[in-house]
Amino acid sequence: MKNPPATEAPADAEARRSFEPVICYPTGSLPPYDPSVFAVARAGMELIETVTVQPRDAETFHVPQGHFLRVVCPGGSQVGDLNLWNADDLDERFYTGKTRALYGTHLSTGDKLLSNMPYLRPLATITHDTLDWYGWDEFGGSVHDVIGTRCDPYTNRLLTGGDYDQCCHSNLIRALADETGMNLAEAEPYVHDVLNVFMCSGFTLDTKQYFIKASPVRAGDYLELFAEIDLLGGLSACPGGDCSETHSSDVAVCSPLTVEIYQPPAGSLGDWGPPARSAYGGGHGA
Numbered sequence: 193m194k195n196p197p198a199t200e201a202p203a204d205a206e207a208r209r210s211f212e213p214v215i216c217y218p219t220g221s222l223p224p225y226d227p228s229v230f231a232v233a234r235a236g237m238e239l240i241e242t243v244t245v246q247p248r249d250a251e252t253f254h255v256p257q258g259h260f261l262r263v264v265c266p267g268g269s270q271v272g273d274l275n276l277w278n279a280d281d282l283d284e285r286f287y288t289g290k291t292r293a294l295y296g297t298h299l300s301t302g303d304k305l306l307s308n309m310p311y312l313r314p315l316a317t318i319t320h321d322t323l324d325w326y327g328w329d330e331f332g333g334s335v336h337d338v339i340g341t342r343c344d345p346y347t348n349r350l351l352t353g354g355d356y357d358q359c360c361h362s363n364l365i366r367a368l369a370d371e372t373g374m375n376l377a378e379a380e381p382y383v384h385d386v387l388n389v390f391m392c393s394g395f396t397l398d399t400k401q402y403f404i405k406a407s408p409v410r411a412g413d414y415l416e417l418f419a420e421i422d423l424l425g426g427l428s429a430c431p432g433g434d435c436s437e438t439h440s441s442d443v444a445v446c447s448p449l450t451v452e453i454y455q456p457p458a459g460s461l462g463d464w465g466p467p468a469r470s471a472y473g474g475g476h477g478a
């Protein structure tokens with residue numbers, strides 16, 4: 193959001209604005225997404241665990257490497273805030289910033305969820321998205337964003353002066369603390385910016401501010417991810433419900449979400465192998 197300019201535009205302002213953009217991180221050097229790699233596994237995979245996430249709360253779950261995870265909307269319209277960690281090392285976690293820089297503001301089938309530096313490797317690959325029909329709407333909105341961070345009590349306090357304890361940030365902290373035995377203060381630094389599953393959002397066309405609108409999710413919709421390494425996940429059922437109006441309060445109608453873990457048949461992943469952490473040596477020019 194920018195104020196009216198205090199600086200007079202130069203005579204060649206339009207020429208300076210007309211420089212062609214270039215993609216900052218072209219992904220053409222990466223192997224293209226090949227759904228056939230996962231086709232046999234997906235066709236024969238077996239549901240081995242179902243976790244229910246109650247409204248205004250969060251749950252953790254484990255997804256073994258080479259298994260699939262589905263975030264499902266079983267009933268009422270509801271968005272979920274997803275965190276992912278390396279199950280063996282919580283310091284390695286989902287990095288929305290670089291994922292966004294490579295794959296865009298909203299994710300769908302074929303996109304990879306990258307981990308933070310110095311690891312920087314795919315934690316998961318999206319293998320199916322029943323909302324992929326949505327595309328982009330007239331407001332510039334789309335589904336499953338990596339731009340909204342997560343609702344949290346600090347921003348709520350900043351903007352309203354009030355306190356609310358069931359924001360996604362707090363829900364994920366409680367769930368991670370329960371999972372690990374850490375206390376809340378110990379768990380908090382591990383909670384990170386999320387994939388906003390089923391969230392419909394974007395940046396306004398005029399001021400480029402983050403907006404939310406009613407999720408198009410229907411009962412039975414799901415986002416499916418393939419675990420590239422052993423994952424610990426956390427999912428919060430956002431207090432914003434379908435995020436059509438407000439969040440960070442008990443005002444919105446909220447519904448449960450479910451997490452389903454699927455095991456593929458043995459040998460069904462062919463040549464797939466887990467990604468190694470970044471091979472950069474860490475010299476940093478010193």
Ligand SMILES: [Zn+2]
Pocket residue numbers: 273342343359360361429430431432439
């Ligand atoms: Zn939330």
